[in-house]
Amino acid sequence: MSVVQRAADPEVDAIGLSFRDGDETALAEAYRRWSPMIYRVALRSLGTAADAEDVTQLVFVAAWRGRSGFDPSRAALPGWLIGITRNTVADAHERRTRDRKVADAATALATQPRPQHDMGRVVDHVLLADEIERLGEPPRTLLRLAFYEDLTHDAIAERTGIPLGTVKSHIRRSLLRLRTRLEVDDATR
Amino acid sequence: MRHVDEETLAMIALGEDTGSADDLAHLAQCGECAHELTQLRHLVSVGKELTADDVPSPPPPVVWDRISAELGLAGSPAQPDLGNPPDIPREDASTSEPPVTSPMTTPTAAPAPPADTSATVHDLAARRRPRIAGWLAVAASAGVIAGSLGGAWWASNRQATPDVTVLAQAALEPLPGWEATGVAQVEQVAQDASTRVVVVQVTGELGTDGYREVWLLAADLSGMVSLGLLTGSSGEFVLPDGLDLTRYSVVDVSEEPFDGDAAHSGNSIVRGPLGA
Numbered sequence: 001m002s003v004v005q006r007a008a009d010p011e012v013d014a015i016g017l018s019f020r021d022g023d024e025t026a027l028a029e030a031y032r033r034w035s036p037m038i039y040r041v042a043l044r045s046l047g048t049a050a051d052a053e054d055v056t057q058l059v060f061v062a063a064w065r066g067r068s069g070f071d072p073s074r075a076a077l078p079g080w081l082i083g084i085t086r087n088t089v090a091d092a093h094e095r096r097t098r099d100r101k102v103a104d105a106a107t108a109l110a111t112q113p114r115p116q117h118d119m120g121r122v123v124d125h126v127l128l129a130d131e132i133e134r135l136g137e138p139p140r141t142l143l144r145l146a147f148y149e150d151l152t153h154d155a156i157a158e159r160t161g162i163p164l165g166t167v168k169s170h171i172r173r174s175l176l177r178l179r180t181r182l183e184v185d186d187a188t189r
Numbered sequence: 190m191r192h193v194d195e196e197t198l199a200m201i202a203l204g205e206d207t208g209s210a211d212d213l214a215h216l217a218q219c220g221e222c223a224h225e226l227t228q229l230r231h232l233v234s235v236g237k238e239l240t241a242d243d244v245p246s247p248p249p250p251v252v253w254d255r256i257s258a259e260l261g262l263a264g265s266p267a268q269p270d271l272g273n274p275p276d277i278p279r280e281d282a283s284t285s286e287p288p289v290t291s292p293m294t295t296p297t298a299a300p301a302p303p304a305d306t307s308a309t310v311h312d313l314a315a316r317r318r319p320r321i322a323g324w325l326a327v328a329a330s331a332g333v334i335a336g337s338l339g340g341a342w343w344a345s346n347r348q349a350t351p352d353v354t355v356l357a358q359a360a361l362e363p364l365p366g367w368e369a370t371g372v373a374q375v376e377q378v379a380q381d382a383s384t385r386v387v388v389v390q391v392t393g394e395l396g397t398d399g400y401r402e403v404w405l406l407a408a409d410l411s412g413m414v415s416l417g418l419l420t421g422s423s424g425e426f427v428l429p430d431g432l433d434l435t436r437y438s439v440v441d442v443s444e445e446p447f448d449g450d451a452a453h454s455g456n457s458i459v460r461g462p463l464g465a
């Protein structure tokens with residue numbers, strides 16, 4: 001994954017440059033912005049809050065120590081962080097598998113949360129949910145009615161009292177905006 | 190031949206039986222449009238799989254403390270989540286990730302130095318629109334507005350059940366210039382004790398301009414949470430896990446213009462405090 005958002009975002013770029021140059025406030029800003037995504041990907045993949053916290057810590061520590069390896073011309077900082085997250089989560093899965101060989105298999109089966117092993121899918125879901133959260137109203141509700149209540153555009157217009165043309169353009173724009181999240185991820189898998 | 194327009198493609202991707210004969214004929218032979226439709230269909234199928242568990246939420250504050258300690262950060266840069274109690278992770282999801290990471294968000298939510306809201310605490314109640322709008326803009330720029338939360342998105346997936354406990358309720362009174370009243374209830378379903386739902390019902394004149402949005406406000410106006418769009422005269426909104434109702438204790442329904450601004454318009458129709 002090269003970037004989390006396709007369109008160049010000068011502010012994100014600036015954080016990336018400062019981060020690479022060792023500015024601790026850029027680390028704090030990166031944490032503020034992107035730790036929720038990283039934490040959620042880890043939580044969905046591994047299933048426990050403790051593991052997700054560990055992964056989040058490992059990712060930011062590794063990113064900071066390895067910041068000289070971050071090339072802003074190749075990736076935006078959030079995309080680079082998600083890449084580190086993928087590796088860290090994969091390591092955690094491997095460690096678990098090793099541990100399980102030692103542990104009583106039956107107990108492990110009974111007590112382990114069911115994690116999602118398909119990282120690409122987890123990342124897709126979290127990035128998409130993140131983007132939907134950012135849509136604001138009314139686009140978010142209009143999309144929800146289309147996605148989760150399977151309403152037609154006509155029915156949505158009727159239900160909300162929002163003109164059909166407005167409903168159509170909101171939903172079209174929301175889908176196009178959401179698609180950039182998936183495309184980006186697909187391109188780098 | 191002209192390509193199929195984006196709105197038609199979006200509707201087809203969502204499963205609607207639409208598009209003219211010309212559109213369908215074009216789709217059958219235009220690789221570009223067919224590719225576009227395939228991508229949109231993929232997006233729709235992934236989107237329909239989402240649950241509230243997919244929504245980003247900040248890790249507990251201790252994680253930053255550990256990172257800071259492990260790296261021996263000299264200046265110990267302030268963690269933006271410091272004011273955030275660890276027991277309400279979801280509440281902070283959007284404030285901790287300013288929308289500026291997204292290319293299309295409004296600039297009003299950009300991070301800014303913390304605002305002093307104490308001087309304007311009573312403005313919202315007074316509904317003096319210009320000043321209210323000013324306060325809201327300040328609050329938004331300070332990241333105070335929590336924004337809408339994941340839970341509200343999947344409210345429709347909640348299973349209907351008669352086994353409901355009312356945790357709190359509010360009588361909604363009209364603000365000056367409006368003739369509407371309403372009630373709101375916070376409900377908990379016995380089968381799913383972790384889920385709280387706000388049920389809002391409004392009667393009277395709700396206006397026809399723009400759209401209506403339901404909010405929870407902090408009584409001291411130090412924050413607000415958008416629960417979602419009110420369509421018709423009633424709606425149900427799932428509260429995010431851990432949202433503190435003693436803090437966000439006022440139910441508010443506002444009229445919002447189609448201006449692309451996610452912040453509260455300052456134009457409230459009805460409002461009321463939650464009580465037992």
Ligand SMILES: [Zn+2]
Pocket residue numbers: 191192193215219220221222223
């Ligand atoms: Zn075409």
